[in-house]
Amino acid sequence: CRAVILISGSGSNLQAFLDAAADDACGYTVEAVISNKADAYGLTRAKNAGVDTEVLSHRDFTDRESFDEAMVEVIDAYRPDLVILAGFMRILTPGFVRHYSGRLLNIHPSLLPKYQGLHTHQRALEAGDREHGATVHFVTEELDGGPPILQAAVPIESGDTAETLAQRVLVQEHRIYPLAASWFAQGRLRMVDDRVELDGELL
Numbered sequence: 340c341r342a343v344i345l346i347s348g349s350g351s352n353l354q355a356f357l358d359a360a361a362d363d364a365c366g367y368t369v370e371a372v373i374s375n376k377a378d379a380y381g382l383t384r385a386k387n388a389g390v391d392t393e394v395l396s397h398r399d400f401t402d403r404e405s406f407d408e409a410m411v412e413v414i415d416a417y418r419p420d421l422v423i424l425a426g427f428m429r430i431l432t433p434g435f436v437r438h439y440s441g442r443l444l445n446i447h448p449s450l451l452p453k454y455q456g457l458h459t460h461q462r463a464l465e466a467g468d469r470e471h472g473a474t475v476h477f478v479t480e481e482l483d484g485g486p487p488i489l490q491a492a493v494p495i496e497s498g499d500t501a502e503t504l505a506q507r508v509l510v511q512e513h514r515i516y517p518l519a520a521s522w523f524a525q526g527r528l529r530m531v532d533d534r535v536e537l538d539g540e541l542l
């Protein structure tokens with residue numbers, strides 16, 4: 340299973356995929372890393388792992404559609420079976436999502452459907468929640484609305500800040516995201532009419 344990973348920042352989730360891909364048993368190869376930010380540290384992580392990198396700055400395009408069309412061309416040159424959004428901080432057009440429908444994954448730092456959107460850790464703290472977490476989901480045209488595949492919960496501790504909570508969540512992200520990709524690579528996971536089917540069972 341050929342994977343292409345999209346990033347915008349530090350790439351700690353990317354690093355988890357690169358580490359997992361060192362073992363063929365994961366079922367996928369990371370064919371390329373594509374960033375919309377030239378200064379994303381994840382690009383360095385990719386180069387250190389000998390993985391091809393591409394940068395497409397959305398500032399070089401007049402509108403969202405033309406940027407997404409350019410991304411599709413760059414991505415498809417790598418013939419991906421799976422496209423992974425890993426800290427990719429752009430909203431994708433319906434055309435892009437449709438093109439990769441059923442083979443486009445994202446991780447969101449909350450227990451969806453709670454806290455779609457940004458600043459999820461701060462919002463969970465302000466709500467006085469006792470737990471928080473992360474969700475791997477298929478990407479659909481609804482932002483952060485795709486069907487959940489795998490979630491991990493962490494306790495919110497007294498004295499937590501958004502930063503300490505984010506770090507605790509990231510540890511779980513790095514565990515569940517490569518696992519979900521392996522399930523997909525092994526043919527155990529698919530999206531059927533915006534529903535997740537794992538081992539033939541609708542979740």
Ligand code: GRF
Binds near residue numbers: 473
């Ligand atoms: C993480 O909070 C992740 O949940 C979100 O992007 C943030 C940074 O991820 N998708 P990374 O360290 O760039 O992988």
